[in-house]
Amino acid sequence: MERRRVGILGATGMVGQRFIQLLHNHPWFEITWLAASDRSAGKTYGEACKWKLDTALPATIAAMKVQPNVPELCEGELPKIIFAALDADIARELEPKFAAAGCAVISNSSAFRMVADVPLVVPEVNASHLPLIEAQSWRRESGGFIVTNPNCSAIGLVLALKPLEERFGIESLFVSTMQAVSGAGYPGVPSLDILGNVVPFIKNEEEKMQEEVGKLLGHLSGDSVAMLDAKVSAHCNRVAVEDGHTECVSIKFRKKATREEILAAWSEFAPLRGEGLPTAPEFPVEFDAAVDRPQPKLDRMRGNGMAATVGRLRECSLLDWKFVVLSHNTIRGAAGAALLNAEVLARMGKLDKLGVPTGAAQGQAVLA
Numbered sequence: 001m002e003r004r005r006v007g008i009l010g011a012t013g014m015v016g017q018r019f020i021q022l023l024h025n026h027p028w029f030e031i032t033w034l035a036a037s038d039r040s041a042g043k044t045y046g047e048a049c050k051w052k053l054d055t056a057l058p059a060t061i062a063a064m065k066v067q068p069n070v071p072e073l074c075e076g077e078l079p080k081i082i083f084a085a086l087d088a089d090i091a092r093e094l095e096p097k098f099a100a101a102g103c104a105v106i107s108n109s110s111a112f113r114m115v116a117d118v119p120l121v122v123p124e125v126n127a128s129h130l131p132l133i134e135a136q137s138w139r140r141e142s143g144g145f146i147v148t149n150p151n152c153s154a155i156g157l158v159l160a161l162k163p164l165e166e167r168f169g170i171e172s173l174f175v176s177t178m179q180a181v182s183g184a185g186y187p188g189v190p191s192l193d194i195l196g197n198v199v200p201f202i203k204n205e206e207e208k209m210q211e212e213v214g215k216l217l218g219h220l221s222g223d224s225v226a227m228l229d230a231k232v233s234a235h236c237n238r239v240a241v242e243d244g245h246t247e248c249v250s251i252k253f254r255k256k257a258t259r260e261e262i263l264a265a266w267s268e269f270a271p272l273r274g275e276g277l278p279t280a281p282e283f284p285v286e287f288d289a290a291v292d293r294p295q296p297k298l299d300r301m302r303g304n305g306m307a308a309t310v311g312r313l314r315e316c317s318l319l320d321w322k323f324v325v326l327s328h329n330t331i332r333g334a335a336g337a338a339l340l341n342a343e344v345l346a347r348m349g350k351l352d353k354l355g356v357p358t359g360a361a362q363g364q365a366v367l368a
């Protein structure tokens with residue numbers, strides 16, 4: 001099968017580098033375009049990027065020229081699938097330009113996550129929200145659209161919550177995070193601020209977690225999502241860990257749940273099994289019964305960095321149950337999440353007619 005050509009916006013950053021690592025030799029997608037800021041445009045990727053990952057930067061990628069971040073200035077043909085790893089303010093300006101140019105923008109950024117007709121998706125949790133793209137004006141006018149994945153802490157959390165919500169209903173939830181420094185990008189938090197320390201503040205993080213969980217676990221209702229009716233309270237902390245966000249969760253259910261029922265809900269949760277998606281982990285939620293797990297150093301790479309590990313399930317004296325969940329923030333929480341969204345979109349046929357306005361043009365194609 002010929003691979004689909006893809007581009008990466010924000011290719012030199014922490015998430016951009018993960019995109020390159022995960023897309024290199026991907027069976028369905030091939031990187032043909034890279035862009036970052038004007039500081040990097042015109043340089044080779046090898047010159048522009050401080051490569052920070054523990055696998056080698058592929059030589060073919062290092063030799064590629066970083067292009068301007070403007071669709072019209074693309075040298076050669078602009079790929080119609082764009083993975084975007086930009087800060088929110090920049091994403092707000094650039095992502096619509098690519099959607100208007102007929103591209104599927106698979107975004108990591110928070111800029112459009114809570115917009116009513118923009119799907120905010122973790123495929124195992126709410127792939128059913130993806131048809132929202134058909135309500136976007138870009139889709140009608142150019143065939144392009146924007147799909148987003150959530151905040152990195154919200155992703156690990158909703159993976160653990162989804163099977164519980166389905167079986168027991170969530171009434172309220174308290175979560176306290178310990179987030180890795182790679183979550184702040186590069187160079188990120190100054191070493192003197194974080195070494196031997198904990199910083200109990202990450203700008204906008206608690207608000208994002210609280211509202212995104214409501215949309216992710218909500219249900220599609222016409223051209224928008226009806227939010228989950230549950231109270232969510234988040235505390236977010238930065239800790240001196242390189243990769244992997246750990247979250248302590250206390251939860252109150254609408255229906256009584258036993259320990260065995262909760263463990264069964266997690267172990268039987270495999271909504272993408274049999275779909276043949278290259279990036280989907282076999283088990284998106286893995287329970288570890290050891291008293292001192294999960295730990296970021298030991299568990300973040302489970303399922304090739306795409307599985308959330310849960311552990312320490314015990315009764316809670318304030319709410320019903322409490323547990324710990326861990327996930328890799330730049331793989332499951334960012335680039336891997338976007339890549340899985342793209343794989344699901346490809347399976348749904350939503351990457352087939354990019355650059356062609358919907359309505360008239362796609363209707364004609366069906367009639368032809």
Ligand SMILES: NC(=O)C1=CN([C@@H]2O[C@H](COP(=O)(O)OP(=O)(O)OC[C@H]3O[C@@H](n4cnc5c(N)ncnc54)[C@H](OP(=O)(O)O)[C@@H]3O)[C@@H](O)[C@H]2O)C=CC1
Nearest residue numbers: 010012013014015036037040085086087152183185186334
């Ligand atoms: N790190 C994480 O764990 C997660 C991050 N995210 C989100 O992903 C996004 C990227 O994060 P991260 O990779 O950590 O950030 P970085 O700071 O590491 O990288 C930012 C990227 O954006 C580029 N950039 C900066 N200014 C511009 C501009 N004006 N126009 C175009 N490109 C520009 C940079 O290019 P240059 O090198 O040229 O400056 C670089 O490629 C953010 O929205 C973040 O919140 C989401 C989930 C997890």
Ligand SMILES: N[C@@H](CC(=O)OP(=O)(O)O)C(=O)O
Nearest residue numbers: 108109110151152179183184
């Ligand atoms: N803010 C997260 C990274 C992230 O996911 O951010 P955003 O919600 O903007 O994508 C962290 O620092 O760990």
